[in-house]
Amino acid sequence: MTEEKKKIKMAVYWGAACGGCCVSVLDVHESLFTVVEHADLVFWPIALDTKYADVEAMEDKSIDLTLFNGAVRNSENEHMAHVLRKKSKVLVAYGSCAHMGGIPGLANLSSKKEVFRRAYHDSESTVNPDKIEPQTVTEVKEGTLTLPEFYEEVKTLDQVTDVDYYLPGCPPNTARLVEVFLAVVTGAELPPSGSVVGASDKPLCDECKREKSDNKKVKKFYRPWEVQDDYKTCLLEQGIVCMGPATRSGCGARCIEGNGPCRGCYGPTKDVVDPGAKMMSAIATMIDSNDEEEIKKIVESVVDPAGTFYRVSVPGSIIRRKVS
Amino acid sequence: MSYEPKIVGFLCNWCSYTGADLAGTSRMKYPSNIRILRVMCSGRVDPTFVLKAFREGADAVLICGCHPGDCHYHEGNYKCLRRYHVLKKYIEQMGIDPKRLRLEWVSASEGKQFAALVEEYTQQIRELGPCAVKEELDKGEKKKETVDADLAKTA
Numbered sequence: 001m002t003e004e005k006k007k008i009k010m011a012v013y014w015g016a017a018c019g020g021c022c023v024s025v026l027d028v029h030e031s032l033f034t035v036v037e038h039a040d041l042v043f044w045p046i047a048l049d050t051k052y053a054d055v056e057a058m059e060d061k062s063i064d065l066t067l068f069n070g071a072v073r074n075s076e077n078e079h080m081a082h083v084l085r086k087k088s089k090v091l092v093a094y095g096s097c098a099h100m101g102g103i104p105g106l107a108n109l110s111s112k113k114e115v116f117r118r119a120y121h122d123s124e125s126t127v128n129p130d131k132i133e134p135q136t137v138t139e140v141k142e143g144t145l146t147l148p149e150f151y152e153e154v155k156t157l158d159q160v161t162d163v164d165y166y167l168p169g170c171p172p173n174t175a176r177l178v179e180v181f182l183a184v185v186t187g188a189e190l191p192p193s194g195s196v197v198g199a200s201d202k203p204l205c206d207e208c209k210r211e212k213s214d215n216k217k218v219k220k221f222y223r224p225w226e227v228q229d230d231y232k233t234c235l236l237e238q239g240i241v242c243m244g245p246a247t248r249s250g251c252g253a254r255c256i257e258g259n260g261p262c263r264g265c266y267g268p269t270k271d272v273v274d275p276g277a278k279m280m281s282a283i284a285t286m287i288d289s290n291d292e293e294e295i296k297k298i299v300e301s302v303v304d305p306a307g308t309f310y311r312v313s314v315p316g317s318i319i320r321r322k323v324s
Numbered sequence: 325m326s327y328e329p330k331i332v333g334f335l336c337n338w339c340s341y342t343g344a345d346l347a348g349t350s351r352m353k354y355p356s357n358i359r360i361l362r363v364m365c366s367g368r369v370d371p372t373f374v375l376k377a378f379r380e381g382a383d384a385v386l387i388c389g390c391h392p393g394d395c396h397y398h399e400g401n402y403k404c405l406r407r408y409h410v411l412k413k414y415i416e417q418m419g420i421d422p423k424r425l426r427l428e429w430v431s432a433s434e435g436k437q438f439a440a441l442v443e444e445y446t447q448q449i450r451e452l453g454p455c456a457v458k459e460e461l462d463k464g465e466k467k468k469e470t471v472d473a474d475l476a477k478t479a
Binding site: 082086160272280304305309322 | 376406457478
């Protein structure tokens with residue numbers, strides 16, 4: 001069987017990421033052979049030794065499919081976003097970080113100065129008597145050393161370049177990735193540019209198997225460890241903030257299957273501009289009081305609204321970082 | 325020119341907008357700093373509207389609805405009250421002074437009170453100074469020139 005089969009060229013890159021998205025690609029398990037049968041992986045820092053210069057030397061639009069995971073935290077991430085955009089036919093923001101900023105995006109609740117202070121001076125394990133901080137340019141006698149510039153704020157991929165598709169999730173459900181991959185390989189008609197792929201337009205509650213009633217009235221919100229879950233009733237009805245109503249389905253409700261509340265990693269449902277605003281709206285509706293003082297007390301029990309409603313989406317929200 | 329704040333007002337159709345209208349038809353004067361948007365109910369004010377107003381340069385947002393118990397839709401104003409407190413907590417975390425968001429009840433007959441409210445709130449915001457959201461967030465927007473300059477380095 002030496003018959004030449006036209007393979008697609010594929011790249012996977014990570015910006016400010018934890019590596020989980022790359023692992024979710026590996027989670028295709030034995031199907032990886034099928035992937036390799038249909039695609040040449042031309043760039044994948046976690047697995048291959050292709051250098052940036054090799055990518056820069058590729059012809060424009062020569063990569064058929066690029067999965068960009070991770071947020072844009074520094075000038076290196078942004079540079080590779082620009083390069084990969086130029087070299088790729090289809091650029092996919094893969095995972096919550098590239099889509100909305102993800103967990104690294106929570107750093108937008110602090111300034112760069114505060115991040116540096118904590119990381120290089122104040123943290124318990126740091127010994128830095130000379131108060132040294134990373135510099136983008138350092139002159140030594142052997143020459144000039146450079147480091148990427150750490151940005152003032154974490155950005156989403158589409159804030160630095162044009163993105164064709166968004167494949168959400170932290171990490172994306174591997175089955176959804178396979179569906180998208182097969183669509184590209186088989187040359188199926190792709191959805192319009194800018195679409196969210198590998199997820200449904202319906203909210204997660206649609207997919208969730210827990211028992212739900214219309215009686216969503218809450219006198220106090222609890223953090224998950226503060227209540228004994230009964231393992232069958234809707235978590236919201238038990239007073240646990242679950243992002244289900246404001247989040248796309250597609251993940252298979254995997255957090256709820258594990259008896260944890262939804263964190264919103266699949267992002268807001270169709271046509272919603274701000275990921276957390278709808279959840280704030282929903283939570284407020286559930287507050288079981290018309291008395292202002294009592295309402296204030298119930299709101300107090302939502303300990304960290306920014307970190308709860310925008311856990312994976314601070315950079316992708318309307319007020320995308322804390323202002324001074 | 326001295327600083328003049330921009331205030332976005334969301335007024336419910338049934339009470340507060342009618343109240344503001346009464347202030348107008350009674351020829352009462354109040355500062356033109358407020359830009360009024362009529363909504364059918366204060367319960368219609370989605371948190372997105374408020375955040376978008378701040379993002380686009382509002383120095384403050386004033387929401388007015390019917391007095392408790394008077395809502396045309398029975399409890400829209402209570403929903404608004406609850407959202408307002410959640411939002412206030414959130415904007416404070418994002419570095420926006422919670423005083424920049426205010427909820428007041430104004431009935432259809434309270435034209436005078438509405439004019440006084442706008443007068444007093446405008447003065448308060450004037451003293452607070454401009455809201456930094458638009459200016460700071462505009463700085464970080466994607467710019468095509470930076471993309472071209474960055475790619476030129478590798479060409």
